[in-house]
Amino acid sequence: MRLSSILALAASYAVTRVSAERHVVHFDNRCGFGIPTLIQGGNVLSTGGDYVSNGPLRSAIAYLQTGSCGFNGDGCTLVETTLVNPTCAGCGSSTDVSLIPPHKFSVTSGFGYYNGCDGVGADCTSASCPPTSAFHKTDDYGAQRACQTNDVNLAITFCL
Template structure:
């Protein structure tokens, strides 16, 4: 009985230690607006840290200034997928988009932490080359191939 129970406990512990998690952290330096994180039409955060227990795919973030649509229309938007890589090149990816109906609203930047530290992007004007302006601007995407990587998003750099 003890051996079986111990084995079950070890398997459960190993599963919890290796569980995938990702945190999105906001730093709003603007003095106005509400940082907003959305995934699949659901608001995940309005400023506080959000931690996903598993992959966070196709999430969007922006500073709601009162003039942004629900999906960030009319504002600078960050798009992200945070996922542990299961093959070369299939890990996390994040970018800033100004593709219509999105447009520049506030300086916005992001950076990975707890893996790929120093990898990120800043957009300080509507003409920044660090953001998507058209769908073919894939060079602006920033990838990370680290497990359990987190993301910090800053407004008004």
């Protein structure tokens, strides 16, 4: 391989590495109890520390494990998220709070995007939070918050 080909390949690799997709999920547990838990596909990704996804994070769930939550957040307030760089209009990140059974209100919970879409998020502060703040049934789409920014991060707060 010629030196010019090697240099071109190295430059291409460096550009790819610099522009790689990356998302952070940050927990802020203000309750004084419980363990923030992030799960994707049956795998525990975090138990309170920041989770860094080097690529898309699809169909992840988060909740505060108070000792009464099932593995998938059953019986507790759930935050559902997909963090992905948009590849078309409306194909970016989406996050919501869910109280759809078997989930139910356990602690005040909220989320907000940062590093893009700052100020976009939702809080659920009671079992009767409105369907614009949390899913109570499967068609409460007003609870979803979208973000169409590359490399957006998510902060999840318990006991607001």
